[in-house]
Amino acid sequence: MALSAVESSAEKINEAMLIRRIRNGEHELFYDLIRPYERRVYVTTFAILRNPADAEDAAQEAVLKAFKNIGQFREEARFSTWLIQIAVNEARMRRRKEHADVMEPIVDRQDEEGNYTPRDFADWREIPSETLERKEIREKLIEALASLGEKYREVFLLRDVQHLSIEETAKSLGISVASVKTRLLRARLMLRDLLAPGLAGSWTSKLSFAKGNKPW
Amino acid sequence: MVVSCEEVWREISNYLEGELDPNLRAAMAEHLRECKHCTAVLDGTRNVVQLYGDERMFEVPAGFSGRLHRKLESAMPRPRGGAFGWMVAFAAAAVLLISFEVGSSSAFTRLQLRSEHAQPAATPIPPDMMVVVSDEGRTFHVAGCKFIHDKQVRTLTARDAMREGYVPCVRCMRKYVDVGSLQQKIPEEREGGE
Numbered sequence: 001m002a003l004s005a006v007e008s009s010a011e012k013i014n015e016a017m018l019i020r021r022i023r024n025g026e027h028e029l030f031y032d033l034i035r036p037y038e039r040r041v042y043v044t045t046f047a048i049l050r051n052p053a054d055a056e057d058a059a060q061e062a063v064l065k066a067f068k069n070i071g072q073f074r075e076e077a078r079f080s081t082w083l084i085q086i087a088v089n090e091a092r093m094r095r096r097k098e099h100a101d102v103m104e105p106i107v108d109r110q111d112e113e114g115n116y117t118p119r120d121f122a123d124w125r126e127i128p129s130e131t132l133e134r135k136e137i138r139e140k141l142i143e144a145l146a147s148l149g150e151k152y153r154e155v156f157l158l159r160d161v162q163h164l165s166i167e168e169t170a171k172s173l174g175i176s177v178a179s180v181k182t183r184l185l186r187a188r189l190m191l192r193d194l195l196a197p198g199l200a201g202s203w204t205s206k207l208s209f210a211k212g213n214k215p216w
Numbered sequence: 217m218v219v220s221c222e223e224v225w226r227e228i229s230n231y232l233e234g235e236l237d238p239n240l241r242a243a244m245a246e247h248l249r250e251c252k253h254c255t256a257v258l259d260g261t262r263n264v265v266q267l268y269g270d271e272r273m274f275e276v277p278a279g280f281s282g283r284l285h286r287k288l289e290s291a292m293p294r295p296r297g298g299a300f301g302w303m304v305a306f307a308a309a310a311v312l313l314i315s316f317e318v319g320s321s322s323a324f325t326r327l328q329l330r331s332e333h334a335q336p337a338a339t340p341i342p343p344d345m346m347v348v349v350s351d352e353g354r355t356f357h358v359a360g361c362k363f364i365h366d367k368q369v370r371t372l373t374a375r376d377a378m379r380e381g382y383v384p385c386v387r388c389m390r391k392y393v394d395v396g397s398l399q400q401k402i403p404e405e406r407e408g409g410e
Contacts, residue, residue, distance in 0.1 A: 027292045031285060031386075035354065038281055039381075043274045052277055059280075060287045067288060115226060118257050132272040141267060142274070160268050166233070185229035191268075192260040199263070 015079050022070055030067050037080055038063070040162055041087045047157040048091035050146045058094050062087040084162060085172040088154065095150075116189050120196040131199075144194040148187055155180055156187035217243040224254045228261055271351075281354070281383040341384060341392045343375035349382050361388035 018033045041062055046055035066083050073082055131137050145153060158169040159180070170180045217239055219227075224247055230236050231244055248255050267273065347356040348369040356377040357364050363385055374384075384392060 030288065030292075034284075034288075035281075035383075038284060039274075039276050039354065042276050042280060046274065056277060056280060056283070060284055063284060064287065064291050067291060115222060117222075118225060118253075132267065132270055138273060138275075145268070156268070160265050161273070163269065181229065185226070188229055188232075188261045188264050189225065189257070191264045192257065195264065196256075196260050199260075 012078070016075055019070060019073060019075070019079065027067075030070070033079070034063055034066070034083075037083055040080065040084060043161060044084055044087040044157060045091040047145060047153060047161065048088065048150070049095060054094060055091070058091045059087065062090040065090065078168070081164060081168045081172060084158065084164065088158075088172055116186050118189055119193045140198060141195065144191055147194065148190060152183050152187035152190065155183040156191070159184055160188070219243045219247050221247075221251060221254055224248070224251070225257060228258055231258070232262060232265060276381040278379045278381055280381060282378075285383075341374045341378075341389065343373060345374040346371055347374050347377050348372075349377050349380070354382060355385040356382040356389075357385040358388040361385055363387050 015033065018029050022029050022033065038059075042055060042059045045058035045062065046052065049055045049058060062083070066086050069086075073079065145156070148156065154173055155169060155175075158164045158172055159166065164172065166177055166180050166184075169184075170177045173180070219240070224231075224244055227236060227240065227244060231241065236244070248258060346359070348359050348361075348364065348371050349356045350364065350369045352368075353365065355363075356374065359371070372380075
């Protein structure tokens with residue numbers, strides 16, 4: 001999945017050239033620039049907003065903002081990181097606006113420095129990759145991610161779904177590297193706890209987060 | 217060095233990231249050999265990372281890319297695009313009109329069939345057209361297009377490709393993509409009073 005170093009540096013040079021040309025007036029090249037990242041922008045806004053329609057609106061707005069502000073992009077940065085940062089901000093802004101009255105899940109208010117103790121020790125070794133071909137499994141995974149508190153969800157999304165580095169994740173969210181690591185650990189362990197009963201056993205059994213609190 | 221279960225859980229994420237000093241890593245590996253619970257936690261956590269990191273995990277809604285591009289189009293400054301757009305639109309309208317005229321005349325029935333290749337420019341991509349996609353890519357292509365980078369491709373109809381969120385290749389599908397977007401552009405320009 002990860003590009004080799006050679007490919008990614010070639011890609012970066014190509015991207016830098018595209019950006020320069022767009023800034024010089026070849027606006028239509030923006031389609032080529034954005035195409036490889038459209039999906040990532042959507043996934044980002046979706047993971048934050050948890051609703052396809054809102055996610056699409058926010059994704060469109062984020063891409064428009066990227067286009068209008070391409071002059072502000074600093075060339076030493078990575079375009080993908082910059083773009084995802086815009087998407088995160090756009091989605092966060094909408095979330096605050098639309099769900100200002102909604103309480104954050106309890107896990108968000110817990111002390112993140114405290115140790116997290118796994119609740120479930122189900123042995124869950126074999127994950128055939130075809131598992132993801134099943135829509136109901138993907139839905140369960142998405143539901144589990146959606147049940148995490150915002151700060152855990154965002155870190156997990158950028159690091160494990162979007163494959164940003166720890167440093168890039170920290171920068172995109174405006175938090176420290178140490179916070180990223182702490183939240184990432186907790187997000188991963190919580191997801192494991194939520195999914196282990198289902199993935200280790202049968203999916204017919206109800207997932208444990210069904211009884212958790214979901215205030216939205 | 218001996219580590220407890222709690223220490224293993226605290227470091228499990230860093231263990232997966234490969235970010236531990238060798239001593240701690242060795243101590244954890246030693247612990248994991250003996251402890252079934254911690255092994256289950258490690259395996260499960262690794263599975264979580266693998267599952268969510270898979271591209272198939274999140275589906276983009278059908279037509280997302282097309283809608284995004286239309287939105288972008290309306291935001292793009294077009295110093296000379298306006299007049300050009302009108303010219304192309306008029307030309308397309310003229311072609312359509314002429315083909316209607318010609319089509320209704322029985323003497324030119326054969327000509328209408330032969331002009332089939334000219335007409336798609338004013339129509340959307342034929343939904344039953346067979347195209348190829350790769351699971352790695354985001355675009356669908358006419359078989360044989362030079363821009364298919366992946367070797368593993370599957371064939372399906374354009375309708376299904378679009379339903380799965382693929383967008384037409386700008387090179388081999390150019391005739392559909394360009395004219396299609398110009399047509400959608402017309403009403404917006406009229407509103408803008410250009």
